[in-house]
Amino acid sequence: MFVIEKITDKDVPKEIDRPLNKSWPFWQLLAFRISLVFFIILSIPNNPLWYQHVLSIDWLNLDYRDLYDICRFGSGVNWFGRTTFGSRLEGYSIWVNTLFFSAAAGLLWSFFAKVLKKERKEYTKLYYWLNVIVRYRTALGIIGFGFTKLFPVQMPYPSLGILDTDYGDLTTQKIFWLSFGIVPWYQVFAGIVEVGAGTLLFFRKTVAIGSTLLVGALGAIVVVNFAYDGGVHVYSSYFVLLSLFLLVPYFKPFYDVFIREIPAKVNLSFPKFNTAGQLVRFGLKGLAIFLFLGVFFYLQYVDFLYDPYKQPSSSGVADLRGNYNVSEFKINGIAHPFDPYDSIRWQSATFEKWSTLTFKVNRPLKLDLSNGGGDPKRDVNRTFEISGVAGGQRAFHYYVDPKTQTLYLEDKYKLIPDQRNVTAGEGGDGGVKNYLDRLKKDTAGEKPSISLAEWIPTDVKARLGDEAGYVHPRARTARRLREFAKADQMAEKEIRQRFILSYKIEDDENRVVLTGIDENRDSLYVVLHKVRKDYKISPGKLDAGQYNK
Known part of the structure; x- marks a missing residue:
């Protein structure tokens, strides 16, 4: 049995008080059938990795990314490929293919309903359940999206290396994201809007408010x-589309109230549950709110404090942190005096508060055009420092052996990039998978000069310990431990350049001498002098990560 909720003024004219269960015209039946197939397909994961992920979650040692990957997944008809008539349609081709499939299914459904004389008069009850599916899909997805802004980790404050990069050497996408990163409280506000809107979708009476937001x-x-080539236009459009569908019952009343300026009402049908049904309904809703608001909030807070997903989590050498000018530079004993056109000499260098050394050279380099996000746990795979950054800027993750004051560095850029947002398939960051086959051909036979096996001696590895434990115990999640358990296996497949440098700190931490071998096994001697740069912006107190060691 269905009841009608009337959101109305007592003076609503009789002519707009329409019964809900009247017969639908054929066009409405057909439109609903197409919509049912279309939105159901868009609301369920199309990637087997998503189901594998859900089954492998350690629910007693959760990572924020475990819940995020439940909320974010690829969907739609991808059985016919990822193009429509040979075009990706700016990433929307799967939607178009899904619409074609849904239209065909809806037409066949209508045809057989006519032939078999089983035509329905209306689908009021089925429409309600479709709305429930779309509501919860939208709510969970946008809450996962919003928490990375509520705790501002999606668009981090620029690193020293990025601040040392010329404005013209940043992509438009990078400039826009950094514009958010330098005002974290605005990012928090955006997160409040998204999480708040998602929360409103859990409740039937506030669906219109949440969807409109x-x-x-x-x-x-x-x-x-x-405008800025940000790469997440499809995923953000996804929530606009789902929200517009949820607003369909409100279009006519909104038009009457705001355009015609007459009273209006919204007729909505809700099932009348028995006691057991009510218990199940409130139990499932309570579980969703507890898990995806309460638990997710805590996990995202832990991530913000100890393991922000776009920044390395390990602290760097505290005495090295800062910006440096390169006062001396020698390769194989040959001095390279300062020359802005020298393609070998380092022009400037920075040691971040985390375990990254960046330096600038005057030669073209291959670029990382992702947004630096995704789900990597290893610091070397967190590439926000170099994504969207040109101008010869290089970034190296390092391990430090304090006993011998030696840095073991590896390039954060690699020729074959990781696929990011794995459970989302190509619905992730720009479809990195598209390039893998081509890059494997381009890099066939290439190997780094310093192999992984000879890079760090066994006794040094023993002193370095397990990298998975470099973070605070609260951030040592099952997901992190699993990824680091495979770290050596993953590293063997990577093509990365590596350095080995000893460092000596002099002149009250204002002078650093680096000696060792570079990626080509050439001997390297570099003298750095620390400089204080008067940036007009500062991170403030809302800064992710713990780097006080």
Whole structure:
């Protein structure tokens, strides 16, 4: 049995008080059948890795990314490939293919309903359940998206290396994201809007408010992603589309109230549950709210404090941190005096507060055009420092042996990039998988000069300990431990350049001497002098990560 909720003024004219269960015209039946197939397909994961991930979660030692990957997944009809008539349609081709498939299914459904004389008069009850599916899909997805802004880790404050990069050497996408990164409280505000809107979708009486907020907020994100080539225009459009569907019952009342300026009501059908049904309904809703608001909030807070997903989590050498000018530079004993056109000499260098050394050279380099996000746990795979950054800027992750004051460095850029947002398939960051086959051919036979086996001696590895334990115990999740258990196996497949440098700190931490071998096994001698740069912005107190060691 269905009851009608009337959100109405007592003076609503009789002519707009329409019964819900009247017969639908054929076009409405057909539109619903197409919509049912279309939105069901868009609301369920299409990647087997998503199901594998859910089954492998350690629910007693959760990582924020475990819940995030439940919320974010690829969907739609991808059985016919990822193009429509040979075009990716700016990433929307899967939607178009899904619409074609849904239209065909809807037409066949209508045809057989006519032939078999089983035509329904209306689908009021089925429409309600479709709305429930879309509501919860939208709510969970946007909450996962919003928490990375509520605790500002999606768009980090720029690193020293990025601040040392010329404005013209940053991609438009990087400039836009950094514009958010330098005002973290605005990023928090955006997160409050997204998480708040998602929360409103859990409750039937606030669906219109939550959906309207999402159309406005995510619509703006779609526009800026097109304007700045941000790469997440499809995913943000996804929430706009789902929210517009949820607003369908409100279009006519909104038009009457805001355009015609007459009273209006919304007729919504809800099932009348028995006692057992009510217990199940409130139990499932309570579980969703507890898990994806309460637990997720805590896990994202832990990530913000100890393991922000776009920044390395390990502290760097505290005495090395800062910006440096390169006062002396020798390769194989041959001095290279300062020359801005020298393609070998380092022009400047920075040691970050985390375990990264960056330096600038005057030669073209291959670029990382991702947004630096995704799900890597290893610091070397967190590439926000170099993604979207040109101008000869290089970044090396390092391990430090304090006993011998030696840095073991590896290039953060690698020729074959990781696929990011794995459970989302190509719905992740820009479809990195598209390039893997081509890159494997391009890099066939290439090997680093310093192999992984000879890079760090066995006794040094023993002193370094397990990298998985470099973070605070609260951040040592099952997911992190699993990834680091495979670290050596993964590293063997990577093509990375490596350095080995000893460091000596002099002149009250203002002078650093680096000696060792570079990626080509050439001897290297570099003298760095620390410089204080008067940046007009500062991170403030809302800064992710713990780097006080």
